[in-house]
Amino acid sequence: MSEFELIDRIRARAITRDDIVLGIGDDAAILRPPPSKQLVVTADTLNAGVHFPEATKPGDIGWKSLAVNLSDLAAMGAQPAWCTLSLSLPESDPEWLDGFIDGFLDLAARHDIALVGGDTTRGPLSIAVTAMGLVDNGSAVRRDGAKVGDDIWVTGTLGDAAAALQSLFAGAALDRALRMRLDRPAPRVAAGLRLVGLANSCIDVSDGLLADLGHICERSKVGAEVEISKLPASPSLQRFAPAMRIPWQAGGGDDYELCFTAAPRLRDEIRQALDFAETPGTRIGRIVAGTGVKALDAEGNEWQPPQAGYVHFA
Numbered sequence: 001m002s003e004f005e006l007i008d009r010i011r012a013r014a015i016t017r018d019d020i021v022l023g024i025g026d027d028a029a030i031l032r033p034p035p036s037k038q039l040v041v042t043a044d045t046l047n048a049g050v051h052f053p054e055a056t057k058p059g060d061i062g063w064k065s066l067a068v069n070l071s072d073l074a075a076m077g078a079q080p081a082w083c084t085l086s087l088s089l090p091e092s093d094p095e096w097l098d099g100f101i102d103g104f105l106d107l108a109a110r111h112d113i114a115l116v117g118g119d120t121t122r123g124p125l126s127i128a129v130t131a132m133g134l135v136d137n138g139s140a141v142r143r144d145g146a147k148v149g150d151d152i153w154v155t156g157t158l159g160d161a162a163a164a165l166q167s168l169f170a171g172a173a174l175d176r177a178l179r180m181r182l183d184r185p186a187p188r189v190a191a192g193l194r195l196v197g198l199a200n201s202c203i204d205v206s207d208g209l210l211a212d213l214g215h216i217c218e219r220s221k222v223g224a225e226v227e228i229s230k231l232p233a234s235p236s237l238q239r240f241a242p243a244m245r246i247p248w249q250a251g252g253g254d255d256y257e258l259c260f261t262a263a264p265r266l267r268d269e270i271r272q273a274l275d276f277a278e279t280p281g282t283r284i285g286r287i288v289a290g291t292g293v294k295a296l297d298a299e300g301n302e303w304q305p306p307q308a309g310y311v312h313f314a
């Protein structure tokens with residue numbers, strides 16, 4: 001199958017939107033953002049063996065390659081609109097491509113984000129996605145807005161994907177719920193949209209909670225105190241001993257939850273916003289004067305993470 005037949009196979013299945021003047025098929029796409037909105041753009045690459053185990057199913061890779069980008073849009077409070085997909089494939093395998101596109105377009109349809117272009121080349125398996133979203137002028141939630149005294153919140157639960165990955169490496173039997181968190185993360189788009197106007201800062205948790213919260217602190221020129229005993233754990237994760245579970249929750253990565261900060265007087269509004277988005281939320285600490293993230297155990301002593309987060313080229 002040629003490059004063009006592969007592209008035709010993708011084009012035949014892509015959804016469309018009214019704000020697409022020209023989609024897949026020309027030298028470039030033409031899009032029409034509404035005048036009252038700002039365009040929010042993000043890109044993420046997934047490489048085989050680095051971002052997903054080599055044996056991952058094509059549908060799961062397709063889903064995840066879009067999910068990680070939607071998670072970035074969610075963290076900005078943006079409404080997903082359009083995306084591009086650049087595929088480097090070791091061979092022309094229509095069956096693999098169909099599975100991949102199934103996963104990618106399944107998630108795309110759920111968030112009404114349209115695939116409007118991309119590139120298809122031969123090479124080691126690698127997937128690069130660019131996602132574009134829309135926010136009302138000036139209303140995006142950024143990393144640099146955290147204020148001393150803010151509550152620190154996190155959506156959902158932490159550590160499931162890290163537990164799944166470790167179990168895979170160890171060859172251990174794997175809980176299905178944990179496996180889903182690793183292979184099919186659900187980006188918190190609805191919650192991100194509802195937090196606009198309430199959260200002072202937000203980041204999505206991809207490299208580990210403490211590391212990502214550290215980015216908020218750096219950009220906002222503040223410090224953070226996190227109560228380790230408050231980090232939310234799923235029922236599946238609670239079956240692991242705290243000595244294993246807590247490092248995964250604090251630093252494991254691949255969670256794709258939102259960590260955000262907001263004034264304590266907005267607690268009720270935030271509860272309501274998260275309820276509307278059918279998203280659980282937990283308060284895990286507070287923003288303080290100073291720099292850096294301090295993790296505290298139940299006795300108020302400083303807790304040292306064995307590993308702060310995943311760093312490429314470290």
Ligand code: ADP
Pocket residue numbers: 007010023024025026027028029084085086087115116117118119120
């Ligand atoms: P060009 O040589 O001008 O870059 P291509 O042959 O690479 O054109 O692509 C033809 C059309 O197909 C373009 O509109 C491009 O955006 C689209 N396209 C190519 N690969 C993909 C892909 N993997 N997913 C979605 N659209 C793609």
Ligand code: MG
Pocket residue numbers: 118119120
């Ligand atoms: Mg091209």
